[in-house]
Amino acid sequence: MKTKKMIKTLFAGLLCGLLLLALTACGSSTPVIGISQYGEHASLDNCRIGFLQGLAEAGLTEGKDYTVDYQNAGFDDNVAIQIGQRFSANNVALMCAIATPSATACYAAAEDKDIPVVFTAISDPESANLTGGNVTGTSDKLPVTAQLALIRRLQPEAKTIGILYTTSEPNSVSAIAEYEASAPDYGFAIEAIGVTAQSEVTQAADALLARGVDCLSNLTDNNVVGVLGAILEKTNEAGIPVYGSEVEQVKLGCVAAAGIDYVALGRQTGQMAARILRGEAGAADIPYETISEYGIYINSAALAELGITLPEDVAQTAVEAGAQ
Amino acid sequence: MALLELAVSTLTQGLIYALLSCGVYITYKILDFPDLTVDGSFPLGAAVTAVALTAGVNPYLTLLLALAAGAAAGLVTGLIHVKLGVRDLLAGIIVQTALFSINLQIAGSNLTVERGVATIFTAGPTMALFGGLSLLYRKLVVALILTLAVKLVLDAYFRTKSGLLLRAVGDNSTLVTSLARDKGSMKILGLTVANALTALAGAVVCHEQRSFSATMGAGQVVFGLAAVIIGTTLFRRVGFVKGTTAAIVGSIIYKFCIQAAISLGLPANLLKLATAVLFLLILVAGSARKKGGNIHAGAAARSENL
Amino acid sequence: MLELQHVQKTYNPGAVTELRLFDDFNLTVARGEFVSIIGSNGSGKTSLLNLICGSIQPDGGDVRIAGQSILRQPEHRRYQRIGRVYQNPALGACPSLTVLENMALADNKGRRFGLGRGVSRERIPFYRQQLAGLGLGLEDKLGVKMGSLSGGQRQAVALVMATMTPLDFLILDEHTAALDPHTADRIMELTDRVVREKQLTAMMVTHNLRYAVEYGSRLLMLDHGRVAFDCAGAEKAALAVEDVLGRFNALRFDCGGEPAPARRAG
Numbered sequence: 001m002k003t004k005k006m007i008k009t010l011f012a013g014l015l016c017g018l019l020l021l022a023l024t025a026c027g028s029s030t031p032v033i034g035i036s037q038y039g040e041h042a043s044l045d046n047c048r049i050g051f052l053q054g055l056a057e058a059g060l061t062e063g064k065d066y067t068v069d070y071q072n073a074g075f076d077d078n079v080a081i082q083i084g085q086r087f088s089a090n091n092v093a094l095m096c097a098i099a100t101p102s103a104t105a106c107y108a109a110a111e112d113k114d115i116p117v118v119f120t121a122i123s124d125p126e127s128a129n130l131t132g133g134n135v136t137g138t139s140d141k142l143p144v145t146a147q148l149a150l151i152r153r154l155q156p157e158a159k160t161i162g163i164l165y166t167t168s169e170p171n172s173v174s175a176i177a178e179y180e181a182s183a184p185d186y187g188f189a190i191e192a193i194g195v196t197a198q199s200e201v202t203q204a205a206d207a208l209l210a211r212g213v214d215c216l217s218n219l220t221d222n223n224v225v226g227v228l229g230a231i232l233e234k235t236n237e238a239g240i241p242v243y244g245s246e247v248e249q250v251k252l253g254c255v256a257a258a259g260i261d262y263v264a265l266g267r268q269t270g271q272m273a274a275r276i277l278r279g280e281a282g283a284a285d286i287p288y289e290t291i292s293e294y295g296i297y298i299n300s301a302a303l304a305e306l307g308i309t310l311p312e313d314v315a316q317t318a319v320e321a322g323a324q
Numbered sequence: 325m326a327l328l329e330l331a332v333s334t335l336t337q338g339l340i341y342a343l344l345s346c347g348v349y350i351t352y353k354i355l356d357f358p359d360l361t362v363d364g365s366f367p368l369g370a371a372v373t374a375v376a377l378t379a380g381v382n383p384y385l386t387l388l389l390a391l392a393a394g395a396a397a398g399l400v401t402g403l404i405h406v407k408l409g410v411r412d413l414l415a416g417i418i419v420q421t422a423l424f425s426i427n428l429q430i431a432g433s434n435l436t437v438e439r440g441v442a443t444i445f446t447a448g449p450t451m452a453l454f455g456g457l458s459l460l461y462r463k464l465v466v467a468l469i470l471t472l473a474v475k476l477v478l479d480a481y482f483r484t485k486s487g488l489l490l491r492a493v494g495d496n497s498t499l500v501t502s503l504a505r506d507k508g509s510m511k512i513l514g515l516t517v518a519n520a521l522t523a524l525a526g527a528v529v530c531h532e533q534r535s536f537s538a539t540m541g542a543g544q545v546v547f548g549l550a551a552v553i554i555g556t557t558l559f560r561r562v563g564f565v566k567g568t569t570a571a572i573v574g575s576i577i578y579k580f581c582i583q584a585a586i587s588l589g590l591p592a593n594l595l596k597l598a599t600a601v602l603f604l605l606i607l608v609a610g611s612a613r614k615k616g617g618n619i620h621a622g623a624a625a626r627s628e629n630l
Numbered sequence: 631m632l633e634l635q636h637v638q639k640t641y642n643p644g645a646v647t648e649l650r651l652f653d654d655f656n657l658t659v660a661r662g663e664f665v666s667i668i669g670s671n672g673s674g675k676t677s678l679l680n681l682i683c684g685s686i687q688p689d690g691g692d693v694r695i696a697g698q699s700i701l702r703q704p705e706h707r708r709y710q711r712i713g714r715v716y717q718n719p720a721l722g723a724c725p726s727l728t729v730l731e732n733m734a735l736a737d738n739k740g741r742r743f744g745l746g747r748g749v750s751r752e753r754i755p756f757y758r759q760q761l762a763g764l765g766l767g768l769e770d771k772l773g774v775k776m777g778s779l780s781g782g783q784r785q786a787v788a789l790v791m792a793t794m795t796p797l798d799f800l801i802l803d804e805h806t807a808a809l810d811p812h813t814a815d816r817i818m819e820l821t822d823r824v825v826r827e828k829q830l831t832a833m834m835v836t837h838n839l840r841y842a843v844e845y846g847s848r849l850l851m852l853d854h855g856r857v858a859f860d861c862a863g864a865e866k867a868a869l870a871v872e873d874v875l876g877r878f879n880a881l882r883f884d885c886g887g888e889p890a891p892a893r894r895a896g
Contacts, residue, residue: 071586074595077540078547081533082337082583088460089330104436104535109333111439112459129436129534168424168538170433196424196538481745488727488735488748495724498716502792503739504709 031066031093031277036083036106038099039075042248043220046262047098047120053263054270058278066093066277075222077101084109094118094273097137100128100171107135116276116283120269121262123171123220125288136276136286138269140220142245143294144178146258147217148186150296151243153311154256154303155215160189162213164204164231166223167194175219198223205231209238216242218249218257228252241306250297250321255308257297257321265291297321332464334583338576339467340528341547343474345555347521348548349571350478353556355514356494357405360416360545364423365397365519367541369526371431374536378437383447387527394523395516397423402512420541428538436535443531463532470528474521475568490514522548551575554606577606631831632659632682632799637691639677639855651677651855655691659848663862664825664832666842668874669852670881675835678852679801682833684708695798710740713792715785715821717804722788725777729768729787732776733757736791760790764820782813786820793824800825802834806841814838818845839878843871853881 035051037044048070052062060066069092073080084105087095095110095117097103103119107130110117119130119137130137151161163179165172176192183190191213193204201224208216216235218224224231228242232253235242244254247261268289275281296314299322303310310318344366351359369390376386397419405415437443444450445463454462481487492500493510500507522544530536555574559565585598639652651674659665669675680686681693684705692699700708715722723732734749737757754772761769764786768779776784785805793800802821806814822845825832836842842849849866851859851874859877861869 071589072591072595076543077537078543079582079586079595081529082334082579082586085333085337086330086583086586089333090326100434101537101539104533104537108533108535127436128434129438133439168428168433173433196428483748484745485734485738485743485748486745488731489743491727492724492735495726496721498721499724499735501706502709502714502722503735504706505743506704506706 030064032090033066033068033094033096033273033277034083034087034090034092034106035068035070035096036080036087036098036102037070037072038080038102039222040072041222041225043225043246043262044098044121046248047266047269048096050263050266050268051096051098051120051270051273052266054267054272055274056270057267058271058274060274060277073102077105080105081109088113088115091115094277096120096269096273103130103137104128107133110134118269118273118276118283119288120265121220124174127170127174131288132284134283136272136283136288138265138272139288139290140260140262140265141290142175142178142219143258143260144175145182145185146294147243147245148179148182148188150256150258150314151188151215151217152186153314154308155241158188158214160191160211160213162208162211162216163190163192163219164201164208164216164224165192165194165219165221167196169221169223172219172221179217195223198226201227202230202234205234209234209240213240215240218242218245218254220245225249228254236305239306241302241308244297247295247297247319247321250299251323253299253302253322255299255302255306256318258294259297260291261295264293295319329460330583330587332460334579335576336460336464336467336532338579339464339471339572340532341525341551341579342471342572342575343525343528344522344544345548345551345571345575346471346474346478346568347518347525348545349552349567350490350514350518350521352549352552353567353571354491354494355511355518357412357511357515358416359398359401359515359518360413361397361401361419361423361515361519362416362522362545362548363541363543364420364427365394365522365541366526366529366544367427367536367538368393368397368423368430369523370530370536370540371427371435371526372523373527373530374431374435374437377441377443377530378435380441383442383444383531384449386531387444387524390523390527391520394526395520397523398515398517398519399512401519402515405515406508406512423541424538427536427541431536431538434535434537437530439534441534443534444528445531467528470524471572474524475566475572478568479566486513547575547578550603551578554578554603557607578603581606631661631663631696633657633692633694633697634678634681635692635694637681637693638689639681639686640689643689652681652688652691653855655855655857657850657857659831659833661831662829663848664822664830664846665834665848665850666846667833667835667850667852668837668839668842668878669858670878672854673852674855675852676803677855679714679803679833679835682708682799683712683714683801711796711798712801713795713797713799714801714803715788715792715805717807719781719784719788719808723776723784723791726775728773728775729761729779730754730757730772732787732791733760733772733794736794739795760794761787764790780813782809782817785809785813785817789817789820789824793828793830797828797830800830800832802832802836804835804837807837821845839871839874843869843874849874851877851881 037048071083073083080102088109095106095115097106097117097119099121103122106117114134117135121140123141125131125139165176180190191211193208195201195204232242241255244250244257246259250257272286276283296318298318298320300320301322351357372390372393373386376389401415401419404410405412445466454465489505490510493507497507551574552571554577555570559570581599581602585595590598634655634657637652637655641649667675681688693701730749758769766783766786806817818841848862850857858881
């Protein structure tokens with residue numbers, strides 16, 4: 001008897017909790033935008049910030065035109081699944097998914113109801129099968145040739161570029177392929193080392209340095225970027241410059257980057273979402289967009305420390321991202 | 325409506341992952357073997373399924389493929405432990421690590437399945453039976469059927485001669501030797517079955533999410549153990565409740581806890597902490613009832629659990 | 631029936647704790663004999679049982695049953711024809727299975743453990759009858775989990791389980807040592823009855839000199855890995871506890887200066 005009572009109480013408690021929260025979600029009559037972000041990460045945060053800015057720029061006001069239900073999966077695929085299901089159950093007007101696992105989960109959860117999904121920070125929407133349905137968004141495909149050109153300008157004598165990447169991240173794998181295809185055009189060879197987990201990254205960095213690479217170039221690989229500080233310690237000691245792939249990495253101490261501005265990417269995404277919310281277009285009608293402009297970001301302090309001089313023309317267009 | 329839908333989709337998740345917790349029930353509760361292969365065999369099932377679905381294999385058949393792949397993984401862990409004498413935890417770690425590469429080798433990289441491809445939730449026979457239901461409820465029904473089928477087969481198996489002997493291995497392996505049976509081969513058998521179920525769970529998740537990711541196995545051992553312990557703690561005093569039922573209920577409660585934590589709108593960094601606190605409450609509530617019963621049963625329960 | 635020929639066994643060879651237990655140990659047990667084995671700690675009683683059952687391997691010599699060497703058989707194979715009751719009542723059965731399920735497991739010993747029904751209904755009357763023979767009322771507790779029975783009840787069931795299928799040997803490894811004196815007496819009586827009824831060949835290690843004298847057809851006293859005293863037949867029947875105790879004390883006196891070697895197992 002006691003057990004039954006106990007189980008009843010437990011389930012009642014759980015249901016009450018859910019009820020309360022479901023009510024808070026239903027309470028407002030303004031459309032809800034569910035934002036599912038894969039994890040806490042500077043670039044992904046920038047996407048979200050930009051997304052909200054984009055909505056504002058399109059003339060939508062938070063609280064009046066929409067409310068936001070922001071959820072973060074803490075890099076757990078299974079939590080991302082349940083976040084998507086929450087959005088679907090609450091009948092959100094639109095799901096904004098930041099990074100591939102969240103986008104996959106949201107898209108699966110929206111399948112039943114045809115809730116539009118707008119994604120961002122996905123390198124290859126085609127291979128992630130995030131095309132064709134009630135889904136659109138922005139891709140953060142790296143400007144690889146621009147990066148190669150930048151490195152050539154800053155290090156005219158360099159021969160090999162070392163790259164660390166996670167073998168399971170399709171974004172990284174496709175970026176490596178692109179690097180390898182384009183590198184000969186700029187007179188480079190690529191030395192890439194793949195890892196399976198973040199714990200292996202610093203060891204892999206040692207291995208790259210031992211192979212005598214002239215510089216390192218970063219992707220937007222979560223595992224690698226997560227321990228960028230430790231990598232920079234090693235490379236600075238060895239006197240090897242590291243190039244980033246976006247502004248946040250340059251802030252951390254990379255010498256320079258031809259990279260995406262994730263806030264701009266987010267803004268672009270927010271504007272797409274606004275069109276969908278206003279009913280101007282369906283997500284299915286809007287093809288996904290790849291950001292075509294990239295910025296050149298530099299960290300003067302890091303450049304000076306490694307004795308790299310910035311050519312005048314590069315300096316003119318570059319944005320200083322390092323500490324002043 | 326929203327609440328009902330949320331409850332239905334969370335229940336569906338609980339039922340799907342219950343396939344995994346039933347597997348962990350076999351290794352952890354019956355064999356007394358902390359099997360870490362799970363973190364690798366779960367995505368293995370998804371990898372095999374994603375590749376097979378993309379290649380146009382019949383969706384129902386992919387479940388059998390996943391079962392076979394998981395069984396092979398469990399078999400390897402068993403052989404490493406029994407024949408090479410590697411400790412239980414290490415044998416699991418070795419196979420789990422190897423599977424990370426193998427899964428990526430199978431799938432190429434993280435892999436998604438196009439919406440046009442039929443899954444067990446959308447294929448012809450499913451639609452013929454449950455086409456009248458919305459996808460949300462169809463998923464629930466299919467997951468329920470699968471999980472119940474597995475539960476009934478397992479319960480039936482535990483009553484066979486082989487099943488009794490398997491239960492004896494974790495309980496008292498000396499007796500198994502006295503019965504002139506090799507306890508090692510029974511352990512291998514148990515690991516094989518458990519990992520087949522784990523891979524089946526991965527396969528169903530792949531059907532449901534239309535994706536395989538190399539990292540989807542992270543934390544599944546912890547989930548499985550939590551589900552089994554929650555379930556058995558809740559039902560420890562109810563003699564007629566089968567272990568498989570406890571594992572299934574545990575899985576459902578776990579998924580409800582996570583959903584509750586998400587719905588509370590906690591910052592991501594606190595999500596796991598909140599989940600941990602919820603488990604602790606359940607475990608404490610479960611064991612608090614020990615004081616009520618007679619001492620003997622309490623002692624028996626204590627020796628059986630945790 | 632059972633022959634141990636020139637058996638050698640040294641524990642921890644080469645180490646400071648090296649212990650040469652058996653050096654050319656020989657023993658023959660005939661079919662139908664009920665051998666009680668006594669000896670102080672470290673005399674080799676339990677090692678002897680383990681050598682026969684296969685949980686330890688000799689360094690030299692041979693162990694033969696019915697003229698065939700069994701040294702190459704793994705432990706679990708040897709149990710095809712050996713039944714064993716342990717000192718710890720928990721080792722004789724599965725605590726989380728019911729009495730009935732335990733009986734069914736024991737009943738299937740020597741056969742395939744396949745996907746057939748674990749507990750066959752037709753056999754229940756037989757199990758009941760076997761348990762009723764114990765006189766402990768266990769025939770009415772078939773559905774009870776083994777773990778909730780008392781130590782004496784468990785040991786009684788373990789005895790029934792160990793002797794349910796045809797055996798070459800019954801090994802009793804201090805099987806009354808963990809029980810209270812009253813229950814121990816009861817289990818000992820039951821053991822004697824089972825051995826007689828089934829005409830088993832049995833080897834019983836015990837610390838209880840009275841049991842060794844009262845029960846069994848042969849008495850073996852081990853000391854430091856050798857047979858110090860061996861009597862059977864009429865001589866055994868005429869033996870009194872005092873005689874054995876005298877011999878036992880004499881042994882102690884002989885080697886009083888030596889520290890007793892560490893006990894290995896059991």
